[in-house]
Amino acid sequence: MNKIDLEDAIRIVKDYLDLMWALHEHYEGTLDVELLHQYRLGIQTFLLAAQDEIDKLKLDEETE
Numbered sequence: 001m002n003k004i005d006l007e008d009a010i011r012i013v014k015d016y017l018d019l020m021w022a023l024h025e026h027y028e029g030t031l032d033v034e035l036l037h038q039y040r041l042g043i044q045t046f047l048l049a050a051q052d053e054i055d056k057l058k059l060d061e062e063t064e
Contacts (some may be wrong), residue, residue, distance in 0.1 A: 006057050013050045020046070 015027060031039060 003061065006061050009057055010054060013054060017047075017050070 013052070023038075024043065028036065
C-alpha cells in the first residue's frame with residue numbers, strides 16, 4: 001500500500017469518527033439505559049476495529 005492510500009484510509013476513518021461523534025452528541029441524551037449501553041458497545045467495537053485496521057496499514061507501509 002502506498003502512502004496516498006494509507007492517508008486516504010486514515011482520513012476516511014477520521015471522517016467516520018467525526019460523524020459518529022455528531023450522532024453521539026445528538027442521541028445520547030434521548031436513549032434509555034439499555035439502548036445507551038448497546039450504543040456505547042457499538043462505538044467501542046468500531047473504534048477497536050478501526051484501530052486494528054490502521055495498525056495493519058501502518059505495519060504494511062513500514063515493511064514495504
